[in-house]
Amino acid sequence: MLFTEDFLHYLWKFRLFDNTDLKTVDGEVIHIYSAGIHNTHSGPDFSNARIRIGDTTWAGNVEIHVPSSDWRKHNHANDEAYKNVILHVVYRDDEPVITADGNKLPTLELENRISPDLYNRFHSLVYGNQTIIPCEGSIGLIDDMTLGTWLTRVLVERLEKRAETVIKALDQNRGDWEETFYQFLAANFGFKTNALPFEMLAKSLPQNILAKHKNNPLQIEALIFGQAGFLQGDVVDEYPKKLKTEYDFLRKKYNLTPIENHLWKFLRMRPQNFPTIRLAQFAALIIKSNHLFSKILDIREVKGLRDLFTEIQVDPYWEEHYRFDASSKPSSKNLGQSSVDVLLLNTLAVFLFSYGKHLQLEYYISRSMKLLESLPKEENNIINDFDVLGVKVKNAFESQALLELKNNYCNFKKCLQCGIGNKILKLA
Incomplete structure (x- = not known):
């Protein structure tokens, strides 16, 4: 054997x-x-x-x-x-x-x-020639209760790992939840491609500076675009000229150093996702919502959380521009539904869980789970593969759990540590 x-x-x-x-x-x-x-x-x-x-x-x-x-x-x-x-x-x-x-x-x-039969099932799982997951020929036999219970467990494992990252950043920010949330939200506004420069921007521009200018939208926009490095050279249009004037003054006032503009990526991106548009949306959110994390803690309904992001309005300049000094056909530049869902999933759900876990408040952990249950499932190759195997995914709660299952159990053939693998080995 x-x-x-x-x-x-x-x-x-x-x-x-x-x-x-x-x-x-x-x-x-x-x-x-x-x-x-x-x-x-x-x-x-x-x-x-x-x-x-x-x-x-x-x-x-x-x-x-x-x-x-x-x-x-x-x-x-x-x-x-x-x-x-x-x-x-x-x-x-x-x-x-x-x-x-x-x-x-x-x-x-x-x-x-x-038992030879038990050994054969084990051998088939761990040493078989499966192409997707070790139990791809048997997962369809697993009852809904076993599957649901295990997916809940691996989802919690996923959120606990993310919470560790949040708490580490919280410690670096001296226990300031608002600042920590602001930094993570900024990184997620980068939607992977521009996550790093967005994070660098947030760390170079503390939220307390933005709070001092909460009643002046132009100055908030100037701080964000200026720190992003987009106001360093000459500009032509009236709107970026105003931003540059404001930023030049605020930069000296707060002794700010902008990040390198070359860090932002435009190549092979849809114009709607250009970093300039994301920065405009981020600025609009900051203008609308001061102390955003405190508001999120107080909002109980998912619709209210969604409204925080869907109701933001970028400056009218961006309706006819994707970059400074380059006009385009008029189009809405507000956050789309799918982008809002990504932010709710990767930022709000994670922070509600982290907050509840850190302070031992089950209420916020439960809210995190309910938020994920209300969001649509993610669309990617892993979720599509599970669909082919007969695992029908209904929401982001399940798709997040399956991503954790695939990446941290199936890929390493940890069937003996998996509730699904255990059930398959016990099947008569």
């Missing part, structure tokens, strides 16, 4: 081996009261197990190996972390294990206790 220790961990954790007449390799009767808690970090594989061996009931750790000789190869005998191991569980006992105190470690051999 070809398998890893993970498979033995799985068998031990769920006791999916022949449990009749269990004995050590030396003939002592074994009774398992508790298999212990699976340890995915350093140290013994299972902690706090409770097992009777012979006439004695032991409480301690369980170590698992494919051959028993791995104990020696891994130098466990000289590691203090392994001194409380009460049972060695192995596929094959190829040599006795002697502990540091000179005693022979009780060993349970599983070589003849593993």
Whole structure:
């Protein structure tokens, strides 16, 4: 048989081996009261197990190996972390294990206790020639409850990882949620292609400076376009001339240094997505909503959150321009529905979750989940592949979960750590 220790961990954790007449390799009767808690970090594989061996009931750790000789190869005998191991569980006992105190470690051999059918299902998952995901031939058999429960769990894992990034930035901003939200929102206004210069812009232009000019839209626009590096050279049209005049004054007042203009990318982009248009939209949002994160915390309905972004109005200049001093056919430059959905998904949902997690307020975590449930599913190759396999995705809650599942479980064939993989292995 070809398998890893993970498979033995799985068998031990769920006791999916022949449990009749269990004995050590030396003939002592074994009774398992508790298999212990699976340890995915350093140290013994299972902690706090409770097992009777012979006439004695032991409480301690369980170590698992494919051959028993791995104990020696891994130098466990000289590691203090392994001194409380009460049972060695192995596929094959190829040599006795002697502990540091000179005693022979009780060993349970599983070589003849593993169902061939269970092994074949495991082998098919982990070593098969699937093209999309390891369980692509079986995922359609999974019941909705199992699938839904596991998707919820991996979605939480995804949000927790994102929350770690938010909290790290929060610490750098000395606990200022408004400033941290402003920086992340700016980065997401870059929609991947221009995320970096948008983030650099926000960090070079603190929100408290913008707040001082909340009643002067022209000055806010001047600060944003100026710090983005678009007001460095000569301009012709009246609107950018006004911006440049204001920025030249404000730059000296606040000792500002603009970011390099060459960082912004225009190539192979639809004009509607040009960074100049995104900057105009970002400025319009800042003008409309001071202390934006506080407003988001107070707005309970998804429609209210959406209205924050759909009702912003860019300066009329942009209705006939995509760049400064280059006129175009008139068109609306306000944020489209799909762009709003991306911002709600990548910024608002993440920050509601992070805020709730950090302050242990379940209400905001629940709001984050409900927001994702209200948003349409994402359209990409991964979601399309799951659709082909019969997994019908209804909303962003499910599409985000499937992205996490594919990228952090399926791609690494972590089927034994996956609720779906576990269910497939248990199918009769």
